Amino acid sequence: MWHNLAQLVRYRGLIQSLVARELKARYRGSVLGYFWSFVNPLLLLGIYTFVFSTIMKNSEPRTEPYAVFMFCGILPWTWFASSMLEASNSLIAGGNLIKKVLFPAEVLPIVSVLANMVHFFFGLPILFGFMIARGHLPHFPGVLWFPVIVLVQLVFTVACVLVLSALTVHFRDLRDLLANLITLWFFATPIIYPYFLDGVKNYIGYFKWNPMYHLIVPYQESLFFDTFGHARSLLILGGASVVFFLAAYWLFDRLRDSFAEVV
Amino acid sequence: MTTGAAIELSHVTKVYRRFSGKQFATLKSALLQRSILRDLQPKETFLALDDVSFTVPKGSTFGVIGRNGSGKSTALKVIAGITKPTGGSVAVQGRISALIELGAGFHPEISGRENVFINGIMLGLTKREIHERFDEIVEFAELKDFIDAPVKTYSSGMYMRLGFAVAIHVNPDVLLVDEVLAVGDEGFTHKCLDKFSEFKRRGKTILLVTHSLGLVERFCDDAVWLDHGQKLAEGDPKRVIGAYLINVESAEEGYLAETDARAQEEVAVVEAPPAAPDAGADAAGPDSGPQNMFQANEGRWGSGGVAITGVTLRDAAGEAGHVFQSGEAMTVELALKAERPCDDFVFGIAMFNTDGTCVYGTNTDIEKYDADELSGEAAVRFVIEALDLVEGTYKLDVAVHKKDGAPYDYHRLLYTFRVKSRTKDAGLYRPRHHWEFSPTARLTRTDE
Numbered sequence: 001m002w003h004n005l006a007q008l009v010r011y012r013g014l015i016q017s018l019v020a021r022e023l024k025a026r027y028r029g030s031v032l033g034y035f036w037s038f039v040n041p042l043l044l045l046g047i048y049t050f051v052f053s054t055i056m057k058n059s060e061p062r063t064e065p066y067a068v069f070m071f072c073g074i075l076p077w078t079w080f081a082s083s084m085l086e087a088s089n090s091l092i093a094g095g096n097l098i099k100k101v102l103f104p105a106e107v108l109p110i111v112s113v114l115a116n117m118v119h120f121f122f123g124l125p126i127l128f129g130f131m132i133a134r135g136h137l138p139h140f141p142g143v144l145w146f147p148v149i150v151l152v153q154l155v156f157t158v159a160c161v162l163v164l165s166a167l168t169v170h171f172r173d174l175r176d177l178l179a180n181l182i183t184l185w186f187f188a189t190p191i192i193y194p195y196f197l198d199g200v201k202n203y204i205g206y207f208k209w210n211p212m213y214h215l216i217v218p219y220q221e222s223l224f225f226d227t228f229g230h231a232r233s234l235l236i237l238g239g240a241s242v243v244f245f246l247a248a249y250w251l252f253d254r255l256r257d258s259f260a261e262v263v
Numbered sequence: 264m265t266t267g268a269a270i271e272l273s274h275v276t277k278v279y280r281r282f283s284g285k286q287f288a289t290l291k292s293a294l295l296q297r298s299i300l301r302d303l304q305p306k307e308t309f310l311a312l313d314d315v316s317f318t319v320p321k322g323s324t325f326g327v328i329g330r331n332g333s334g335k336s337t338a339l340k341v342i343a344g345i346t347k348p349t350g351g352s353v354a355v356q357g358r359i360s361a362l363i364e365l366g367a368g369f370h371p372e373i374s375g376r377e378n379v380f381i382n383g384i385m386l387g388l389t390k391r392e393i394h395e396r397f398d399e400i401v402e403f404a405e406l407k408d409f410i411d412a413p414v415k416t417y418s419s420g421m422y423m424r425l426g427f428a429v430a431i432h433v434n435p436d437v438l439l440v441d442e443v444l445a446v447g448d449e450g451f452t453h454k455c456l457d458k459f460s461e462f463k464r465r466g467k468t469i470l471l472v473t474h475s476l477g478l479v480e481r482f483c484d485d486a487v488w489l490d491h492g493q494k495l496a497e498g499d500p501k502r503v504i505g506a507y508l509i510n511v512e513s514a515e516e517g518y519l520a521e522t523d524a525r526a527q528e529e530v531a532v533v534e535a536p537p538a539a540p541d542a543g544a545d546a547a548g549p550d551s552g553p554q555n556m557f558q559a560n561e562g563r564w565g566s567g568g569v570a571i572t573g574v575t576l577r578d579a580a581g582e583a584g585h586v587f588q589s590g591e592a593m594t595v596e597l598a599l600k601a602e603r604p605c606d607d608f609v610f611g612i613a614m615f616n617t618d619g620t621c622v623y624g625t626n627t628d629i630e631k632y633d634a635d636e637l638s639g640e641a642a643v644r645f646v647i648e649a650l651d652l653v654e655g656t657y658k659l660d661v662a663v664h665k666k667d668g669a670p671y672d673y674h675r676l677l678y679t680f681r682v683k684s685r686t687k688d689a690g691l692y693r694p695r696h697h698w699e700f701s702p703t704a705r706l707t708r709t710d711e
Contacts, residue, residue: 013384013390015387018381024372024377025370025372025373026375028372028413075702096367096368097367097368097385099364100361100363100367101363101367101385101386102343102346102361103368215648252292257346257347258280260340261279261280261348
């Protein structure tokens with residue numbers, strides 16, 4: 001396992017070019033090309049603004065402007081959810097590589113995560129532009145946590161997709177199960193509602209078990225709210241993610257030999 | 264350069280696990296029965312390689328032959344490191360490149376140029392190395408004008424050529440080739456072979472898995488024959504190919520015997536040969552009769568009275584069989600039984616190739632034998648001194664009929680035999696021949 005992990009570092013060139021290929025291939029043939037990476041979140045933001053400022057007025061003053069608040073949670077969530085959905089299928093889709101080429105299989109789900117991370121980064125300028133437009137800028141010390149949160153999410157997501165992709169090879173129904181689970185997960189995480197609502201506080205014992213809670217709330221605190229109060233739980237999640245990653249990699253490594261035969 | 268082993272397999276066993284039914288098992292049931300880990304254990308196993316050992320010396324070209332499903336490709340995958348052997352060990356020295364599936368990593372949406380880079384990186388090259396070899400790769404693939412078009416617009420030949428070009432320019436120490444020379448046209452195949460020769464000259468090791476025995480004979484220094492996962496022979500290619508061919512022949516022999524038995528069984532079921540009323544009408548015009556008959560499918564008909572009870576094909580040594588060497592003797596032996604003595608009978612025989620073309624047909628009447636008497640059990644032997652046919656599968660008609668053509672017993676295409684030949688000449692018939700050249704046209708025979 002350690003040997004394979006070390007190999008993974010050697011494959012960074014491959015991962016890099018595969019991520020680039022993924023991004024290129026996605027918009028190949030469309031007129032706007034890369035620009036879609038900006039247009040998509042922009043349109044989304046436009047819709048939210050319209051709906052939550054005109055149709056369904058937000059009654060919680062602390063989450064104003066609501067569209068900005070929501071976007072702070074939606075962007076990282078989209079990264080996580082798309083990574084999970086794409087990666088669960090990545091080994092099956094890349095079956096040709098696994099069966100016919102000497103190829104480190106873990107590269108495939110990791111590439112899904114990284115490609116979606118790039119999309120996440122593409123969305124950030126839109127978010128910041130919108131923040132400036134609405135005059136709601138992130139406060140200074142909190143925003144410094146932002147890279148830390150991204151790093152924790154990266155480790156956590158990679159660990160998740162390693163387990164998920166390896167198991168999906170054997171249990172194809174995980175793909176369909178996952179689509180529903182992600183929807184449920186979305187509403188179980190304080191993304192469209194703030195974490196300090198009474199409804200959340202009453203059930204905080206349950207919320208604490210949701211790892212995404214400990215990521216999304218810090219994102220919101222770092223980018224939107226004035227105080228950064230969840231540093232401790234974020235760091236605990238970070239530590240746990242590293243352990244989780246090692247366990248996930250161990251599982252992936254154990255199942256590795258079965259991929260070429262089952263895919 | 265030729266010391267040491269490039270590839271060494273020792274007692275390699277590969278068991279494929281068949282996760283039978285598991286593909287359709289649901290996660291739910293696995294969870295309910297708490298059997299996830301148990302379900303990941305195999306239920307059935309399939310032995311793809313069974314204690315196979317061989318050594319490929321550095322700088323040699325090594326052929327692997329065998330029938331479909333004999334474990335050739337598995338051996339290649341084990342050597343390439345794509346799958347791990349269940350038992351035994353594999354040692355490979357130097358950079359390895361496997362031409363197993365060409366262009367396996369190509370992405371259809373992006374251009375050939377970008378795919379070359381990514382494929383090259385997958386195969387272990389660095390960006391700089393690819394830059395250096397890029398022009399060479401494109402030229403080799405003959406895709407100069409199309410290299411910036413997305414790969415999805417390529418024809419399958421172009422796709423394969425590009426895949427081959429990238430893989431061969433990895434510049435490996437050990438090249439594994441799995442039946443990929445069938446790509447591209449004649450010209451490209453020659454180019455590939457030239458490239459292999461160049462590899463050979465430079466002292467690189469090539470492992471060739473192929474069904475093309477000619478290629479193995481021409482190119483390889485050594486060969487190994489795998490069958491059902493086991494190594495049956497190893498060594499000089501000619502000897503290994505010889506042993507393999509004998510085995511293929513005996514398998515074909517068994518298959519042909521089975522086909523014959525089935526054909527005869529089928530007609531036995533619909534036996535009761537009715538004296539076809541138009542059989543007489545056919546006989547009225549001796550020219551039109553056989554022609555119509557030649558269009559008939561296999562079967563058996565006739566009025567009875569005289570029956571062909573058995574047909575045996577024998578080789579020069581008198582052994583019964585279905586596979587014969589071109590140019591050797593063959594005897595068709597008919598066993599007959601006449602219910603009552605009769606004096607109007609003709610024995611006939613005809614050979615057809617798989618297209619249905621009559622290769623040869625004759626009977627005792629044509630050859631001026633006058634029938635005197637046939638009674639009880641009898642044997643007729645049609646002795647061919649030299650079976651001068653080209654390689655192929657042939658079928659036999661045998662018949663005993665009246666002088667006017669009305670059949671007693673007609674067996675249509677019920678017997679099959681195969682002619683084997685080391686010479687791949689064309690046509691039907693091989694006249695006994697040799698070549699003569701004036702001293703100014705000098706040629707050398709390569710097969711002896």
